[in-house]
Amino acid sequence: MPTTRITYDELPQQVRAAIEEVTGPVDSATSATTGLNSAVAARLHTATGARFCKALPADHRWVWTQRREADIAPHLHGVAPALLTRLEIGGWDILLFDALDGRHADYGPDSADPPAVVALLEAIAQTACPPIELRDAAERLRDYTSNPADLRHFTGPALLHTDLNNANVIVNAGRARIVDWGWATRGAAWLDAAYWVLWLIAAGHSPAAAERWAGKVSTWRTAPRAGLLAFSEAQGALWAEINGRDPDDLWTARLADASQQWVAYRRKLD
Structure with missing residues (x-):
C-alpha cells in the first residue's frame, strides 16, 4: 500500500532542526507529486542550493529501503544524486541528497x-x-x-x-x-x-x-x-x-x- 504523504513542514520541529543543521535554513519546501514509498519527499530550497529530503517513520516496514539507499549511494557516482547524510532522530529516518535539476x-x-x-x-x-x-x-x-x-x-x-x-x-x-x-x-x-x-x-x-x-x-x-x-x-x-x-x-x-x-x-x- 502507498505510504501516507505529508509535507516537510509537518515533520516534528526537532526533526526539521536536525535537517537544517545539515542544509542550512530551509526557505521553502516543495513536495514531490510522484512516488508512493516515502512519507516525506520534498525539494528543500536553501540559501546554498536545493536539497532533496526523503523520510519515513523509523518503525515503517519499508525503512530498510532508506538504509539500502544510504549504503549504496557512495558507489553511484555519476548515475545518481550525491547523498549528504542519513539522520535517525525523533522517530524518523531521513535521507538528504543534493537535488537534481531537470x-x-x-x-x-x-x-x-x-x-x-x-x-x-x-x-x-x-x-x-x-x-x-x-x-x-x-x-x-x-x-x-x-x-x-x-x-x-x-x-x-x-x-x-x-x-x-x-x-x-x-x-x-x-x-x-x-x-x-x-x-x-x-x-x-x-x-x-x-x-x-x-x-x-x-x-x-x-x-x-x-x-x-x-x-x-x-x-x-x-x-x-x-x-x-x-x-x-x-x-x-x-x-x-x-x-x-x-x-x-x-x-x-x-x-x-x-x-x-x-x-x-x-x-x-x-
Missing part, C-alpha cells in the same frame, strides 16, 4: 529522451556491484516464475536498479540520472534493460520497438531467449497481481496491460 524522462514514441536512458543504463552496467547487502534478482522473481529452472537466467553479479519508472529518471541537458535506489538488486546484467522494456511499452511503444531501444544497451545482448520469455511472463504475473489489488488504478492497469502485450510478443517469438 524533469522526469519522457518514454513516449516521439520523445528525444531514450538515447539518454540508454547512456544511463550503460553507465549503471559499468558500475561495479558493491560488497553490500542487496536484494537477489532470482529471489525477487521466484513467486512469479512458473518454472523454477528459469530462475537461473536471472542470477548474476551485476548491480541493478530494477525500477525504470520514468519518474525515477531525471533528464537535464540531454543527460539522465536515476533516483530511488532502495530496491537495488544483484542479478543478471541484462535485467535493467528488460525492466525498461515494460515501461516503454506502457508509454506507447510496441513490444518490438521497445526491445529495439533495449537492444541499444550492450547488456541486452547477453540475455538468453528463454530468459527474456521467462522474465516477461514473471512481469505479467507480477503486474496482474498488483492490478488485482486495485483494478481501478489506471497506473497499475497500464503496466498490467503492457506486461501482457510483452508476454504475447515473446511467446510468438519463442
Whole structure:
C-alpha cells in the first residue's frame, strides 16, 4: 500500500532542526507529486542550493529501503544524486541528497529522451556491484516464475536498479540520472534493460520497438531467449497481481496491460 504523504513542514520541529543543521535554513519546501514509498519527499530550497529530503517513520516496514539507499549511494557516482547524510532522530529516518535539476524522462514514441536512458543504463552496467547487502534478482522473481529452472537466467553479479519508472529518471541537458535506489538488486546484467522494456511499452511503444531501444544497451545482448520469455511472463504475473489489488488504478492497469502485450510478443517469438 502507498505510504501516507505529508509535507516537510509537518515533520516534528526537532526533526526539521536536525535537517537544517545539515542544509542550512530551509526557505521553502516543495513536495514531490510522484512516488508512493516515502512519507516525506520534498525539494528543500536553501540559501546554498536545493536539497532533496526523503523520510519515513523509523518503525515503517519499508525503512530498510532508506538504509539500502544510504549504503549504496557512495558507489553511484555519476548515475545518481550525491547523498549528504542519513539522520535517525525523533522517530524518523531521513535521507538528504543534493537535488537534481531537470524533469522526469519522457518514454513516449516521439520523445528525444531514450538515447539518454540508454547512456544511463550503460553507465549503471559499468558500475561495479558493491560488497553490500542487496536484494537477489532470482529471489525477487521466484513467486512469479512458473518454472523454477528459469530462475537461473536471472542470477548474476551485476548491480541493478530494477525500477525504470520514468519518474525515477531525471533528464537535464540531454543527460539522465536515476533516483530511488532502495530496491537495488544483484542479478543478471541484462535485467535493467528488460525492466525498461515494460515501461516503454506502457508509454506507447510496441513490444518490438521497445526491445529495439533495449537492444541499444550492450547488456541486452547477453540475455538468453528463454530468459527474456521467462522474465516477461514473471512481469505479467507480477503486474496482474498488483492490478488485482486495485483494478481501478489506471497506473497499475497500464503496466498490467503492457506486461501482457510483452508476454504475447515473446511467446510468438519463442
